[in-house]
Structure formats: structure tokens, C-alpha cells
Amino acid sequence: MRYFSGEAETSGSVDELFMREALRLAKMAYDEDEIPIGAVIVANGQIIAKGYNLTERLNDVTAHAEMQAFTAAANHLGGKYLKGCTLYVTIEPCVMCAGAAYWAQIDRVVYGAKDDKRGYSAFHDRIIHPKTEIVGGVLESSCSELIQSFFRNKRR
Numbered sequence: 001m002r003y004f005s006g007e008a009e010t011s012g013s014v015d016e017l018f019m020r021e022a023l024r025l026a027k028m029a030y031d032e033d034e035i036p037i038g039a040v041i042v043a044n045g046q047i048i049a050k051g052y053n054l055t056e057r058l059n060d061v062t063a064h065a066e067m068q069a070f071t072a073a074a075n076h077l078g079g080k081y082l083k084g085c086t087l088y089v090t091i092e093p094c095v096m097c098a099g100a101a102y103w104a105q106i107d108r109v110v111y112g113a114k115d116d117k118r119g120y121s122a123f124h125d126r127i128i129h130p131k132t133e134i135v136g137g138v139l140e141s142s143c144s145e146l147i148q149s150f151f152r153n154k155r156r
């Protein structure tokens with residue numbers, strides 16, 4: 001499926017379209033009792049990789065949504081660098097995932113809600129590659145509501 005049309009849509013609405021898909025993946029994580037974070041990677045207006053948080057199922061603290069998506073995207077492209085790609089993720093990447101975004105040399109990172117506690121920017125802005133464009137706050141309230149309701153239910 002091709003979404004990007006260049007002139008018919010503003011970049012904002014394209015970002016929201018892909019963020020909606022990341023949100024759908026976050027809800028799948030939620031349904032599996034995983035912390036609900038979802039990610040997609042887009043190249044040339046097409047989704048080439050998807051991921052959601054699987055740290056419980058895989059018993060692996062590195063199994064974040066972004067890490068799943070980076071690996072899937074590299075497999076799809078047949079190379080480790082994600083130049084020309086955009087990562088959409090429902091919550092601001094942590095230090096580990098921002099570091100992986102750096103190594104992948106991804107062009108853009110678009111996230112939904114900021115993570116004041118574990119988001120990379122709380123530690124150091126320079127974790128992300130200086131050439132990588134960052135956009136925050138896309139569908140922010142939906143992204144943060146999902147994760148807040150997850151933790152509300154956990155506390156019961």
C-alpha cells in the first residue's frame with residue numbers, strides 16, 4: 001500500500017497516518033500484556049518494517065518496538081543502514097533505541113508522546129545523529145493514553 005503522494009497531503013497528515021499504524025501495533029502489544037509501544041519504518045512512502053514491544057514474550061530487555069523494526073527493516077533492505085527511512089514510534093525512544101537509530105543512520109525519527117523518565121532526550125540530545133530529523137508530538141494524546149491505561153490496569 002502506498003500512502004505518500006507528495007502534494008496531495010501535508011507532511012503532518014502523512015506522519016499521522018503512519019503513526020496510526022504504530023498505534024495499532026502498540027495496541028497489539030497491549031493485548032499481549034506487553035508495555036504498549038509500537039513502531040513502523042517507512043521508506044519511499046511505504047511501510048517496510050513493523051514492530052511492537054516484546055520484552056515479556058521474548059524475556060529480553062532489548063526487545064523494544066524500535067529494535068524489532070530496525071532489524072526487520074535491515075532484513076527488508078538487505079543492508080544495515082536505514083538511509084532515506086523514517087522511524088515512527090508511539091513513545092519517545094529510550095537511550096538504547098536512540099543509539100540504534102544513530103548506528104542505522106536513519107533520516108527521521110517521529111514519535112508520539114515524550115517519555116520524561118526514560119526518553120533519550122532526558123539524558124543527552126546528542127545520542128541521536130545530528131543529521132537525523134526529529135519530530136515529536138504526533139498523535140501524542142492517543143499514544144500517551146494507551147500507555148497510561150496500561151499502567152493503570154497493572155496497578156489494580
Ligand SMILES: [Zn+2]
Pocket residue numbers: 064066093094095096097098
Ligand atoms: Zn527503547
